[in-house]
Amino acid sequence: MNLAASVENDARVRLFCALTLPDDALDRLVEWQARLPTGDFRAVPRENMHVTLAFLGSRPGDELEGIRTELEAAARASGRIVLHARHYRETRSVGMVVFEDEGGAATSLASDVHTRLQRLGVYQPERRRWLPHLTVVRFRQQPRLDPAPPELGAVSPSGAAVYHSVLRPTGAQYVVDQEFRLGG
Numbered sequence: 001m002n003l004a005a006s007v008e009n010d011a012r013v014r015l016f017c018a019l020t021l022p023d024d025a026l027d028r029l030v031e032w033q034a035r036l037p038t039g040d041f042r043a044v045p046r047e048n049m050h051v052t053l054a055f056l057g058s059r060p061g062d063e064l065e066g067i068r069t070e071l072e073a074a075a076r077a078s079g080r081i082v083l084h085a086r087h088y089r090e091t092r093s094v095g096m097v098v099f100e101d102e103g104g105a106a107t108s109l110a111s112d113v114h115t116r117l118q119r120l121g122v123y124q125p126e127r128r129r130w131l132p133h134l135t136v137v138r139f140r141q142q143p144r145l146d147p148a149p150p151e152l153g154a155v156s157p158s159g160a161a162v163y164h165s166v167l168r169p170t171g172a173q174y175v176v177d178q179e180f181r182l183g184g
Contacts, residue, residue: 032150
């Protein structure tokens, strides 16, 4: 789906840029989620799994083309990204798998995307350092899970995409607007 065909220029859309993961890694993540103990949390659906590069929030539709252009340029300039699942971590509302960024290529890509989008005027960098991670569960109260990380081996993201976040009563649905091949 390309949002340009369905979003009016004056409409606002919730956007973020993220790394997409290969099917085999997603399959193993879903299997790992199924082995988590039962509790008061929701597993993130397979189709919503990604590694966020930059959350843009609600943006005017006419900014989409510039965002796509900058993400494509950054993706083409990126090196080969290799991630390794290192540990599970919880914040106040999500559980995540934190990755080691072998060689720093994902961190370099995130930094490039942040710089490009900030220059475009559509992104304000966060104060904390970018952390390569994947949200796997959501909750209202921390379940205090302590699973071993999933056995994924070396994961090389399949691309970088602009996503549209559609809010629904059952939770957000993430729709890929456009995906770009990584250069490395």
